[in-house]
Amino acid sequence: MRASCWHGKHDMRIDDVPEPSIMNRRDAIVRVTATAICGSDLHLYDGFIPTMKKGDILGHEFMGEVVEVGPDVPNLRAGDRVVVPFPIACGNCRACEVQEFSLCENSNPNAWMAAKLLGHSPAGIFGYSHMMGGFAGGQAEYVRVPFADIGPLKVPPGMPDEQALFLSDVFPTGYMAAEMCDITPGDTVAVWGCGPVGQFAIASAAMLGAARIIAIDRVPERLAMAANRAGATDTINYETQDVMDTLKELTGGIGPDACIDAVGMEAHTPGIMYAYDRFKQALMLETDRPIALRQAIMACRNGGTVSVIGVYGGFIDKFPIGSFMNRSLTMRTGQCHVQRYMKPLLQRIENGDIDPSFIITHRMSLDEAPQAYDLFKNKQDDCVKVVLTP
Amino acid sequence: MQGSYDGAAFDEGGAMPEVMRRPRFPTTAGHEESRTLGATSPERLAHRLGWFSISLGLAEVLAPRLLSRLLVGSDRYANLIRLYGARELASALMIFAQGARPTAAMWSRVAGDAVDIATLVAAGASPRTNRGGVAIAAASVLGVTALDVYCARQLSREPRAEPGIRMTRSVVVNRPPHDLYAFWREFENFPRFMFHVQSVRRTGPGITHWVVNGPAGATVEWDARITSDIPNEVIAWQSLDGSQVDNRGVVRFEPRPGGRGTIVRVDLLYQPPAGRAGKLVAMLFNESPEQQIYDDLHRFKQVVETGEVMRSDGSPDGMGDVLQQPAQPLPRRRTIASDTPKSSHEESSGGTR
Numbered sequence: 109m110r111a112s113c114w115h116g117k118h119d120m121r122i123d124d125v126p127e128p129s130i131m132n133r134r135d136a137i138v139r140v141t142a143t144a145i146c147g148s149d150l151h152l153y154d155g156f157i158p159t160m161k162k163g164d165i166l167g168h169e170f171m172g173e174v175v176e177v178g179p180d181v182p183n184l185r186a187g188d189r190v191v192v193p194f195p196i197a198c199g200n201c202r203a204c205e206v207q208e209f210s211l212c213e214n215s216n217p218n219a220w221m222a223a224k225l226l227g228h229s230p231a232g233i234f235g236y237s238h239m240m241g242g243f244a245g246g247q248a249e250y251v252r253v254p255f256a257d258i259g260p261l262k263v264p265p266g267m268p269d270e271q272a273l274f275l276s277d278v279f280p281t282g283y284m285a286a287e288m289c290d291i292t293p294g295d296t297v298a299v300w301g302c303g304p305v306g307q308f309a310i311a312s313a314a315m316l317g318a319a320r321i322i323a324i325d326r327v328p329e330r331l332a333m334a335a336n337r338a339g340a341t342d343t344i345n346y347e348t349q350d351v352m353d354t355l356k357e358l359t360g361g362i363g364p365d366a367c368i369d370a371v372g373m374e375a376h377t378p379g380i381m382y383a384y385d386r387f388k389q390a391l392m393l394e395t396d397r398p399i400a401l402r403q404a405i406m407a408c409r410n411g412g413t414v415s416v417i418g419v420y421g422g423f424i425d426k427f428p429i430g431s432f433m434n435r436s437l438t439m440r441t442g443q444c445h446v447q448r449y450m451k452p453l454l455q456r457i458e459n460g461d462i463d464p465s466f467i468i469t470h471r472m473s474l475d476e477a478p479q480a481y482d483l484f485k486n487k488q489d490d491c492v493k494v495v496l497t498p
Numbered sequence: 499m500q501g502s503y504d505g506a507a508f509d510e511g512g513a514m515p516e517v518m519r520r521p522r523f524p525t526t527a528g529h530e531e532s533r534t535l536g537a538t539s540p541e542r543l544a545h546r547l548g549w550f551s552i553s554l555g556l557a558e559v560l561a562p563r564l565l566s567r568l569l570v571g572s573d574r575y576a577n578l579i580r581l582y583g584a585r586e587l588a589s590a591l592m593i594f595a596q597g598a599r600p601t602a603a604m605w606s607r608v609a610g611d612a613v614d615i616a617t618l619v620a621a622g623a624s625p626r627t628n629r630g631g632v633a634i635a636a637a638s639v640l641g642v643t644a645l646d647v648y649c650a651r652q653l654s655r656e657p658r659a660e661p662g663i664r665m666t667r668s669v670v671v672n673r674p675p676h677d678l679y680a681f682w683r684e685f686e687n688f689p690r691f692m693f694h695v696q697s698v699r700r701t702g703p704g705i706t707h708w709v710v711n712g713p714a715g716a717t718v719e720w721d722a723r724i725t726s727d728i729p730n731e732v733i734a735w736q737s738l739d740g741s742q743v744d745n746r747g748v749v750r751f752e753p754r755p756g757g758r759g760t761i762v763r764v765d766l767l768y769q770p771p772a773g774r775a776g777k778l779v780a781m782l783f784n785e786s787p788e789q790q791i792y793d794d795l796h797r798f799k800q801v802v803e804t805g806e807v808m809r810s811d812g813s814p815d816g817m818g819d820v821l822q823q824p825a826q827p828l829p830r831r832r833t834i835a836s837d838t839p840k841s842s843h844e845e846s847s848g849g850t851r
Contacts, residue, residue, distance in 0.1 A: 111826060128827040131809040161812070163824030180805065200803040202672045202759060214800045217813040218822070220792055232810065238822045242812015245825070252827065254808070 110498065111165045111248035112477035117155035118485075120478040125165065128244060128252035133180040136256030138190060142269040143170035143246045143474070145484050145494045146194075146277055147303045148372070148419045152237065153481050156373060156395065157421055159221055159238040168194035168234040169276040170246025171269060174260075181256045190260035192253050193446035194277045196232040196243065199258035203231075210443035215255065216241045225422065230443060247477055249498045261450045264458065270465040270495065271457055274304070278493075279464045280449035282308025282370070285417035286316050288440035289366035296320040298355060298364040298407065299340070300400040302330035304467045304493050305417060306370035307338045311462055313368075314339035322358060324351060326376065329490040337466045347378050355407045363409035371400035372418025388425055395422030405432050405439075416441035467493040474498040540652035544600050547607065547649060548593035550642070551586045558583025569631035570621070578617070585610055604650035611643035663768040665791035671799050672759040675751035679730045681802055682749055691797035691807065693817060694790070706735070710743075718742055744769040764795060793818050 113123040128137055146169050151157050171191035174184050184190065196216075197209035204212050212231035216222060219229035221239035232254075235245015244251065253260060263272045282305045289297055297313045299306050302325035313321050319341075323334035326347040334340040344354045355363060373396035376382055385397035404414050405428050414437055432439070456462055469492045472480050480494040558565060562579040566572065589610055592603035618639060622632045671678055681687055685698040685706045696709040696717060704724040709717050720741035726734035726748070734748040745768045752761040797807050797816060807816035811825045 113824075113826065123826075125826045126829045128811075131814065132806055134804070159822075161822055161824045163826055165811075165826045198800075198804045198808075200672065201799075202670070205672065214804050214808055217808045217810050217816050218818045219796055220789060220818055232808075235825065238812045238825065242810045242822050242825045244811045244827060252811075254810075255804075 109249035110474060111244070112167060112474060112496075113162075114152060114160055114164045114166055115162050118153060118482075120153065120166070120481045122475050122477060123163065125163075125248070127250050130176060130178045131252065132254055133178045134255050134257050135178040136174050136181055136184055136190075136253045136260065137176040138170075138172040138192065138246075138251050138253050138260070139175050140170050140172040140246055140249060140251055140498050141189075142172070142273045143167050143248075143496050143498070144273060144276075144278075145169075145247070145477070145480055145496070147305065148236070149481070150485050151373060151419060151421065153485060154374065157237045158225070159218075161238060161242075164235065164237075164242075165244040165248050166235040167245035167247030167251075168236055169273065169278065170234075170251060171263065171273050171276060172246075172251075174256075175250070177256060183257055184260065184262075188260075189263045189265075191263055191272045191275045191450070192234075192246065192251075193259045193261075193275075193280075193450060194233055194236075195230075195443060195446055196234065196241065196254050197258055197447055198255050204258070207445055207448045208442075209445040209447040211445075218242055233443075247474065247496060249474070259447055261454065264454075267457070268465075270468060271463060272454070273495065274308070274464040274467070275446075275450050275453055275457075277444065277446065278304040278467070279308045279453055279462075280446045281305050281417060281444040282310075283312040283449055283453060284442070284444045285309040285368045285370060285415050286312035286318075288415040288417075288442075289313070289316075289318075289368065289413050291316040291318050291366065293317040294319045295365040296322065296359055297366045297368065298322040298324060298404070299334075299368045299370055300324045300404055301370035301372075301418060302327070302334045302338075303370065306330075306368075307334060307467050307492070308464070309368050309370050309417065310334050310338040310340050315456070315461060320358070322355065322364065327487055327490075330492060333467070333492060351403055352407055359409070363407050363412065365409055366413045366415060367404035367408045368415045369400045369404045369418045373397060373420045373422075375399035375401075375418075385425070394425040396420045396424045398424040398427065402426065402428055405437065408435075408437055411436045413438045413440060415439075417444070419443075468495050470494040472496055540649050541598055541600075543645070543649045544593055544604050544653065547604075547642075547645060548590045548600075551590035551593070551607075555583045555586030555590060558586060569628065569635050571628040571631065575621070582614065582617075585613075599653060601650065601653040604646060604653055607646045608643065608650050611639060611646055614639045615643065663787050665766040665768075665787045666764070667788070667791040667795050668761050668763040669795035669799050670754065670759055670761055671802055673802055674757075675753050675760045676730045678751050678760050678762055678802060679733070682733055682751075683727075685735075687801075691801050692794045693797070693815075705738075708737075720745070762795065762798070764791060766791065 109125060109127050110122050111125045113121050115121050130137065149166055152160060152166060174186055174188040174190055176186060177184050195210040195212065197204050197212035198214040201213040210231050215232035216229050218238055218241055222229035225239060232241030232243055234243050261275065286309050291297065291313060295318045297318045299309050299321065302323050310321050310323055321340045322342045322344060323331055323340035324344045324346055325331050326345055331343040331345060335343050342358055344351055375397045377399045381399055385399060388394045389397055400418065401416060408414055416439060457464065469490055472494060474496045477496055480496060483489060483491050484494050558579050562576040562583065563573050565579050566575040589603065589607045592606060593600040596603045618632055618636045621627050622629060688695045688698045694711050696711050699707045701707045706722050708722060709719050712718050720737045720743055722735045722737045725736045726732055730751060732748065732750045736746040737744055747766045750763045752763065754761055800808050809816045811827055812822040813819060814823060814828055
């Protein structure tokens with residue numbers, strides 16, 4: 109079968125690889141009908157995530173048709189249409205019991221690798237490095253889905269792929285970012301990053317009752333999408349406006365009640381700060397550039413919440429702990445516990461509260477994945493989200 | 499050092515956490531000497547002599563003229579002293595390069611001492627030398643030689659064949675203690691999560707026969723008996739006298755408060771004998787005993803909580819190998835019939851697409 113394989117930094121290729129098969133009794137094999145490139149795939153593409161191996165199939169946002177199930181998957185049958193959550197979760201461990209699915213204690217066979225870098229291991233993730241389990245991803249014609257009795261959600265007949273696909277990651281992820289802000293009606297929420305997760309964080313903040321939502325990015329088209337489609341009330345282009353000043357001005361000086369970092373480890377900023385972090389990153393003195401995170405902390409109102417949903421991989425420098433501590437801030441974070449949100453968010457889609465397909469800017473074939481990565485990485489052609497079909 | 503022990507620590511508590519101290523294992527006969535490793539152990543002495551050689555060697559290499567003048571009143575032996583300094587440094591390097599037990603390096607030091615003594619005797623016989631200086635040098639060399647000979651002989655004499663391997667680890671499993679006790683009490687279950695164990699078979703009341711995989715297809719076998727068995731709390735076992743590999747293990751099941759599962763604490767101890775079997779076992783665990791027990795317990799948790807060992811394309815056998823397969827499907831279809839890695843390469847007759 110054809111699959112989108114990582115061969116090194118900025119080197120994706122379409123390879124012919126063997127088809128997957130059942131390896132565990134609770135596996136299913138899914139024929140992929142739609143898959144997407146996630147912003148976090150770009151961290152792999154840019155070579156910032158360790159423990160990658162040449163030939164790794166990427167992709168953790170995918171859906172399709174079940175073609176085979178293991179003996180212990182009573183809930184699915186061949187022919188079912190499913191969307192698959194990106195964290196792999198067993199449903200039996202303590203973390204799964206308390207619905208922290210992205211912290212599943214059993215789904216990562218390479219847990220020791222992640223534990224070395226992170227202290228403890230989170231769940232396994234499709235197509236996301238070997239320290240996250242070494243699972244083949246979904247940017248392929250077929251994919252093996254472990255714990256298929258727990259993760260995959262059946263898609264109602266009649267719902268197009270493009271509406272259901274983002275339940276695999278970016279919609280629940282953006283929703284969790286907003287949920288972590290404990291929004292009460294009337295709140296002001298600022299969102300750094302207007303990629304797909306930022307767009308869904310904005311839309312979710314609106315659904316959860318935020319009165320004012322301020323979107324921060326540098327790409328005019330993304331800011332326009334945030335304002336026109338996702339529901340942002342204000343936008344800040346950080347290349348032309350001072351973020352801190354503008355946020356203070358918009359909030360009467362006190363800052364937003366909650367700040368969402370939907371940027372993560374590869375942030376940009378004009379001026380000296382970016383050069384500083386880029387330099388330290390190049391010298392391996394830090395792995396991540398926490399520019400958005402620093403701003404989010406400094407900007408947040410006293411006693412407010414910083415919600416970190418953008419992906420970080422390792423270590424950062426110049427964390428403003430003084431601001432964070434003295435002003436009673438709360439930070440909440442995590443890879444999304446997708447399984448927790450899929451059903452309620454599917455209901456939102458069915459209710460017509462939201463049509464997640466609004467973020468799609470490009471539809472390409474799986475064979476064009478290498479070009480799609482390049483396009484998305486360089487934000488060419490106003491690219492926000494690429495959907496690939498095998 | 500983690501993963502090694504001196505035989506006595508296990509019985510006496512040593513650095514073990516409080517919870518691991520009981521039940522006590524009976525002392526293993528034949529390893530009492532290692533308990534006396536203290537300030538005067540030959541290993542430690544060898545390393546001290548190594549440091550002595552470094553300082554003396556450096557002095558000889560850097561200031562040979564000064565030393566020559568001090569000893570014999572002229573520069574005559576400066577070049578020779580520099581050469582001897584180089585030899586001192588080389589022997590120090592050998593000591594540190596040989597690691598914990600530098601037996602060969604110590605004997606080479608003794609040989610070097612003999613050369614030193616011969617030189618000094620020759621120098622003393624020469625009418626042109628300062629006999630007082632030579633006598634002082636000879637006295638120091640003889641003193642060091644005595645230490646070298648003592649140390650080398652001690653190192654050669656002690657039969658500490660291979661260091662023992664101790665593996666201690668705990669894991670939290672989301673099940674009550676009695677479930678886990680019952681699973682563990684069936685020793686036949688061990689190969690499902692301890693991948694170096696090929697089989698455990700009951701051969702008599704409280705007696706089990708173990709077959710453990712070694713490198714290159716070799717196996718090591720022994721019989722073990724249960725030494726402690728408190729339902730839902732603890733199981734301990736120990737190899738019978740005369741086993742190829744002297745080993746013991748204990749597992750404790752400690753309920754977490756609030757019904758939050760059980761802490762399973764495992765302490766395994768392998769005391770390989772001298773000789774081939776010992777080398778095999780040492781090789782088996784050499785990589786990282788801590789890693790081995792971490793993986794074993796992680797798989798134990800997977801088997802008990804989810805029903806089987808978790809596999810991925812990078813770790814198709816659930817081994818978490820350092821050498822990962824690329825994350826893409828393997829060319830051959832795999833069976834799901836067994837948790838043990840050896841059968842996982844068999845063809846499966848699963849459905850077609």
